[in-house]
Amino acid sequence: MSVFSFAVTRTFSVSVQNIRPLCKLLNGGHSGTNVQDFLGRRNSSVQTRLFSSRPLNPKVPEFPTWEPVPEDQLPPPAQITADLVDKLERLALVDFRTKQGLECLEKAIRFADQLHVVDTSGVEPMDSVLEDRALFLRDDAVTEGDCAEELLQLAKNTVEEYFVAPPGNIPLPKREERAAMLKHSEL
């Protein structure tokens, strides 16, 4: 809960801090009252659309309408085992075995857990925003190709019109070896 509200106040305060110097520049040294009038003409709580001339869409609420979900409605927090971390590291090729990394992961999972609160019984899952569109079917006629030179120029390493790759997948070292490697590296 604290995370979300923290985020909101941060942006709010940042924007207010930034506006004053900008206004000074624009007004060419006029006193702050002009800025206040300017700001006051609009709703004082919404500061981020200072330089837009279009009025706000009335469908956008003035104040945030969502509330943080209480902890008891969420399912129990997911346990992240060392094996899972290892598997994720292999798939994503990102090292996050540090305490900070794991905390970040746990927070992210907790944030996503809020989805469980939504009641989806009887609702068809949507897997694409395009589900209402018709899939376009193309004719079986040749329209592309024949650009070998252009494509080969993009690759660093080519041999006689072939792309060059290392021989097979270089296997990721095992967990213990990787930990040893990381200890010696600067990370």
Add this chain to the structure above:
Amino acid sequence: MDACQPGRKKYLPPPCYTATFLSDVVILSPPVKKNAPQHLIGVVGLEIHAQINSNTKLFSGSSVRFSAPPNSLVSFFDASLPGTLPVLNKRCVEAAVMTGLALNCSINRKSLFDRKHYFYADLPAGYQITQLRRPIAVDGVLNYSLLGGKKRNQVIRKTVCIKQIQLEQDSGKSLHDDVRSQTLIDLNRAGVGLMELVMEPEMSCGEEAAAAVRELQLILQALGTCQGNMSEGQLRVDANVSVHRPGEPLGTRTEVKNINSARYLARAIDYEIQRQIDVLQRGGTVQNETRTYDSKSGETIPMRDKEGLQDYRFMPEPNLPPLIVYEDNASLPTGIEACQAVVVQKIREGLPELPSVKRDRLVQTYGILPEHSFTLVNEDGLVEYFEAVLRATKKEPRKVIGWVTNELLGHLKLHDVSVSQSPISPPALAELLELQETGHISSSVAKQVFQEMWRSSGKTAPQIIQEQDLGLVSDAAQLHSICQKVVDSHPDEVQAIRNGNKKVLNKLMGLVQKETKGRADPVSVRAILKELTS
């Protein structure tokens, strides 16, 4: 108990007891318990990737050809350059629907595309667009036949269930250069449309698998959706092999790849089944791994590149809406253009004659046996050859079929030649058969002439017969004199016949045939000899 009687020469243990002999003592073991371990049997499931016979690739407009300069048939989408999007090819959808209908599948009205992620150099995007959750066709049946029985002339019908047919992209080709420790990637094949047919594990040996694949090849070639050439990579088969005892749960399976022909498929599967049986009998366990087949040694070898079970991270393809196919014209939504709709009814009506239907038609029309029509349809172009011969001769189909399936096919196989390359054309064979039918030559001579025609292509049957003077000798007087000569020079045999041993007549006939170099008409010779020896 019989066993204990002394002096018995031949020992027969009572039924269901087994007897072990140790010098002069017999040990009888009681019958084995009813639920004793039975033999291990193999279980085979096939995954077949058939390259769709289309002009362009599945999601891009680049051309599909077998051999072309490397990377010349690659569009920006195939090379996975950022900003490119897939556009589905209508012909590929129609091909998949046609194949599904031919294999008795139910076509899903709405099918979805997914992404299957894995890292390999020949997959530039890092994922393959496939259909996992809802493929285009499910629950089909493939009916195939084996030639079995003692003489391999009994047609045994079998079926295997097809779990699903899905559309997916092909990956590029990688050429391994071990000398310089690098891999060369050619993306010409990347993005070509494939139909993946997943079969249930219902087969038990290599022969069944090879027969099923052969039948599938014939069906796909008849439909025109795939050229089915395994050596060119248009039809790729991976076998999932495991062993178990009947009634017990399935064992661990291994996947066998790199099989380039139906014959290698049978051998690879049989080798793998035997290998797994050996491992289990030695007390080991079968690893769940991917193995490659080495045709030179006939063995399967583990592939080192696959480390454990892959997590493919399947996710819906966000760039493609669901694929809708319509049952018939009545269910088309208003305003849709004809070129944008795939109508199943229209495709069903346009299906060509499938091999099984063709076989039945041949049996019905020509009165030949099922195993003959099986052989005819199995060989490329043989049906047309057979029908061409029938057109040029008045001989009955049942008499012609033997020549085509035995003589002609035997020679074709021996010299590894296809029907279209046969040195004996249908009219030439028809001519030869006419000569035999009308009594100019005997059947054994006809076979000789056939061989001569094969060796010296271009010479017609009459030419050869004249050159080698192989015409049947039916001149009665000549035959009579030869028979008389033989009879006169073999008085003992004549006496034997007169005494009642009729079989000796055959020996005399053989001698006459030797005299006439096989050109005597057997019927007349027999009659004359009978007359002379009566």
